[in-house]
Amino acid sequence: MAVQRRNTRQRAMVLEAVRNHDDHPTADDIYLDIRRIDSKISRGTVYRNLNLLEETGQISTVRTEGGCRFDWRVDGHAHLICRRCGCVADVALPYRPEIDTDLQERSGFTDVTHATLFRGICPGCQARALPTEGAQTGA
Known part of the structure; x- marks a missing residue:
């Protein structure tokens, strides 16, 4: 109940x-x-x-x-997580229910779903890692 x-x-x-x-x-x-x-x-x-x-x-x-x-x-959708700052963004990839069905058939588990997480470095962290204009590069 x-x-x-x-x-x-x-x-x-x-x-x-x-x-x-x-x-x-x-x-x-x-x-x-x-x-x-x-x-x-x-x-x-x-x-x-x-x-x-x-x-x-x-x-x-x-x-x-x-x-x-x-x-x-x-709704089923993937996420992209920054390895440096931890920000989380939605990813425009379709959810693939056939993966759930295939795994369910192979494993004997029921009610299988999945969550997809990608990891990378976000544009903000990339920009902060760039040397500032006019900085010496040590050449």
Whole structure:
């Protein structure tokens, strides 16, 4: 029997805060956004509601080495993570459900899905690594 949960003002605020981001915010990012609107909301309330929103399929989570990042997109899509700063970006590649089906048939597992994470160096980190104009190269 499924647990019936009521929609709360706090949950609505958390969902709206996630939807206002395209940069895959952390739980702390969401907490700080909401604190600007409601100074009485607790960190625990934000974290609980993020977990509940993920469990109910209203948001998705990208698990990175630096911790969980949240995404308003719940469709199958890939992510690209910067190895230097940890930023997360959506990748415009189609989800390949045939991979899930093939693996399910080969493994005996059921309800197989996949998440694709690519890693690289983002344009911002690349720019910061470039020597400044006029700097000596040591030649």
